[in-house]
Amino acid sequence: MKFGGTSVEDPAAIGRTAAIVAGRVAQGKNPIVVVSAMAKVTDQLLRAADAAATGDRAGALAISSRLRSRHRDTATELVKNREDGCALINMIDQEFDSLDEVLRGLAAILELTPRISDLIVSFGERLSSQIVTVAFRERGMNAAHVDAREIIITDSQFKRAIPQDEIIERKVPEKLLPLLHEGKVPVMGGFIASNEAGLTTTLGRGGSDFTGAIVGGAINAEAIEIWTDVDGIMTTDPRVCPDALRVKTISFEEAAELAYFGAKVLHPATILPAVKKNIPVLVLNSRNAACEGTRIVSLAPHCKSPFKSIAVKKKLSIIDLVASRMLMTHGYLRQIFEVFDKHKCPVDMVSTSEVSVSLTVDSNSHLPAIAADLSKLADVKYEGKKALVCMVGEDIRGQNGIAAQVFNAVRHINVRMISQGASEINMSFMIEEDDADEAVRSLHAAFFQEPDPTIFDVEARKQLSVVSGR
Ligand code: ASP
Ligand code: MG
Numbered sequence: 212m213k214f215g216g217t218s219v220e221d222p223a224a225i226g227r228t229a230a231i232v233a234g235r236v237a238q239g240k241n242p243i244v245v246v247s248a249m250a251k252v253t254d255q256l257l258r259a260a261d262a263a264a265t266g267d268r269a270g271a272l273a274i275s276s277r278l279r280s281r282h283r284d285t286a287t288e289l290v291k292n293r294e295d296g297c298a299l300i301n302m303i304d305q306e307f308d309s310l311d312e313v314l315r316g317l318a319a320i321l322e323l324t325p326r327i328s329d330l331i332v333s334f335g336e337r338l339s340s341q342i343v344t345v346a347f348r349e350r351g352m353n354a355a356h357v358d359a360r361e362i363i364i365t366d367s368q369f370k371r372a373i374p375q376d377e378i379i380e381r382k383v384p385e386k387l388l389p390l391l392h393e394g395k396v397p398v399m400g401g402f403i404a405s406n407e408a409g410l411t412t413t414l415g416r417g418g419s420d421f422t423g424a425i426v427g428g429a430i431n432a433e434a435i436e437i438w439t440d441v442d443g444i445m446t447t448d449p450r451v452c453p454d455a456l457r458v459k460t461i462s463f464e465e466a467a468e469l470a471y472f473g474a475k476v477l478h479p480a481t482i483l484p485a486v487k488k489n490i491p492v493l494v495l496n497s498r499n500a501a502c503e504g505t506r507i508v509s510l511a512p513h514c515k516s517p518f519k520s521i522a523v524k525k526k527l528s529i530i531d532l533v534a535s536r537m538l539m540t541h542g543y544l545r546q547i548f549e550v551f552d553k554h555k556c557p558v559d560m561v562s563t564s565e566v567s568v569s570l571t572v573d574s575n576s577h578l579p580a581i582a583a584d585l586s587k588l589a590d591v592k593y594e595g596k597k598a599l600v601c602m603v604g605e606d607i608r609g610q611n612g613i614a615a616q617v618f619n620a621v622r623h624i625n626v627r628m629i630s631q632g633a634s635e636i637n638m639s640f641m642i643e644e645d646d647a648d649e650a651v652r653s654l655h656a657a658f659f660q661e662p663d664p665t666i667f668d669v670e671a672r673k674q675l676s677v678v679s680g681r
Pocket of ligand 1: 253401402417419
């Protein structure tokens with residue numbers, strides 16, 4: 212069971228989380244709990260690190276001091292037992308003392324290396340996991356804290372470390388199975404890990420889901436539950452389109468495709484350890500535990516509508532390259548991609564013709580430098596404020612006329628680039644950011660008018676229409 216930042220953001224959230232886990236224990240399950248840092252803590256730790264690295268020692272320590280109070284207050288409110296409470300506050304103070312030491316050192320050295328950055332952000336999950344453990348104990352669970360860094364072993368690519376599967380497959384059961392056999396509930400931080408030398412690493416932003424899946428995979432869990440603050444994967448963003456429906460079942464492939472395209476529900480790599488072992492992943496809402504959420508499985512049942520979900524990724528830039536030199540040559544695309552590689556800039560979507568290439572990337576500050584390098588190869592133009600609309604569904608395979616329906620639904624909007632993936636389960640196109648919301652509403656109206664009740668939660672929509680009188 213992995214709980215995200217909002218599921219541990221304050222005493223009330225941690226209380227809800229405890230009740231959910233206790234519920235699983237009462238069902239005779241043996242849960243392992245993975246938690247994120249309390250909401251926004253990772254961002255604030257990174258801000259403290261930046262402040263220290265630019266010489267703003269006082270600013271860095273002020274952020275740390277605010278975080279210390281927040282964690283202390285949370286602990287005090289949650290833990291009424293005096294002995295446990297005192298021990299927990301002591302632990303929190305020790306952690307913050309050592310964080311402050313790192314920040315002071317950083318403010319003297321003025322160089323933030325990826326290694327120090329990982330050390331600093333690791334405090335978020337170290338603290339949240341220990342607070343949650345004691346809070347669980349206070350609520351009658353036999354919880355045992357496990358330092359994730361002892362069992363999630365990675366390489367040394369700080370900030371984006373790669374888990375070493377073989378070691379993890381050995382260490383995770385070695386450490387966790389005995390605890391489960393003793394009837395304990397192991398609680399650990401997500402996202403944080405260590406390299407073989409014992410230095411703290413992290414799995415990349417949002418990496419707690421990944422930890423959840425790695426642990427679930429290594430232990431051959433019955434299921435991996437990702438607890439967040441939404442009801443699951445939706446047909447589209449309900450803030451943009453109030454008609455959005457919960458998707459009850461979706462395939463691994465579809466969910467991965469959506470994750471890549473910015474549906475923030477889960478980390479794309481979550482999918483891999485689960486897929487390999489055929490373990491279902493459930494996305495659930497800790498604010499609405501009664502909701503069944505979304506079940507992600509290897510083979511989704513057939514669905515009457517071609518698409519399961521519409522995702523949008525904003526803040527993109529489009530780069531157009533035109534070069535008549537490209538005509539009939541080879542190796543040209545390689546040269547172009549080498550430029551992106553050099554700048555470590557991921558490319559989202561590519562369209563080519565014989566003499567032109569269009570690519571999309573996240574709008575970023577390296578763009579002028581990238582364009583300068585590309586201009587040695589071709590005429591370059593780049594433009595920001597673009598959005599990528601990505602329609603995902605396995606049932607578009609082999610169906611005729613889907614593209615016509617898609618582009619008919621957005622016929623009033625200027626489409627800049629189109630791609631239908633080799634996976635044949637997604638259809639993506641690029642438009643102006645300002646047109647994105649309108650495009651989503653039109654597409655949703657076109658494809659989810661009569662949703663298949665075996666795949667989508669139509670009950671919620673019915674209830675909504677009763678309430679709103681529609
Ligand atoms: N706390 C980390 C982050 O904010 C990891 C996570 O929450 O998944 O990126
Ligand atoms: Mg998260």
